[in-house]
Amino acid sequence: MNAPALTGSPVLWLAVLGVFSVIVVQSVVYLRAARRAADSAEITRGELTTALRTGAVSAIGPSAAVVFIALTLLTVFGTPAVLVRIGLIGSASFETLAAQTAAGAVGVELGGPGYDDTVFALVLFTMSAGGAAWMVTTLVFTPLLRRTDRKVRALNPAVMAIAPSAGMIGAFCYLGLAETQKSTGHLVAFTAGAGVMLALHALNARLRTRWIKEWSLGISMVAALAVAAAAT
Structure with a gap:
């Protein structure tokens, strides 16, 4: 497998640090929000702890599958890019498809001849743009769905x-x-x-x-x- 030198760039490692910092902060914010909302939802502390533990246990299987696939991508994308993309999206199949599409658009096979820094940058940009679309959609539609939820609850x-x-x-x-x-x-x-x-x-x-x-x-x-x- 041919891995461009850019895959180990310090800039990408800084991106990894930023991504995982955001994930940790989000996790803390969601946990605190769940605890504040528990009383109004008539959820006891014991039930909340059980729900969190159940979610953690249920996430082991899907997470392990993503990790195993991510290990196979290290030789192509490098450790920083894999951590950034899988840490944000968690869909190895989507990331691989996006990367193959981007590389194929310029007539290059992932890890093959011609897979240089320029193609890697294109591949990483394509994966990031695809992931950003999911996030932007969430930001746009979440407030709309919240208002719809309130109106429907008021009716029935x-x-x-x-x-x-x-x-x-x-x-x-x-x-x-x-x-x-x-x-x-x-x-x-x-x-x-x-x-x-x-x-x-x-x-x-x-x-x-x-x-x-x-x-x-x-x-x-x-x-x-x-x-x-x-x-x-």
Whole structure:
């Protein structure tokens, strides 16, 4: 693999420091906001701690997958660029697609002949521009959605109690069903993961054991991978 000298630039390391500083500050701000809003939402401190712990445990699987893919990108993009992009977006597939598109536009293969500082700069700019679009969209639409949320709650509070959950279920079903079309292994993994998740929630409803709900996502992911590996 051919890695341009620019991939280890001190300027990029400064960008890494800035990005992770913002992430830490955001995490602290969100945590404090959650604690302040807990009382008005009738959420106890114990429930809030459980929710945070569940989120942390559930993030291990997806985060590990991103880390493994990021390790394979180090030889092409260098450590600073990988940390900056994955630290902001967390979608290795999007970053790779954007990089391949940018390099292909100038007739160069990532890591191949002609992959110099100029092409690397173009690749990094393309990945950054794509990520910035997501952030700008969030900044623009969040206030609009907040006003819409207030108006709908004033008319019928039950709608906003159901709509977020319905939207999340629809989004995950759409993404999951799209993966099942790729191969038999994908279909087996999706089916096994869904089955294990339903079984765990049924077991939790019967036993009322907190740890089952907290670890259900991680267990389902491991089970889905194991079943898919055994079936294929």
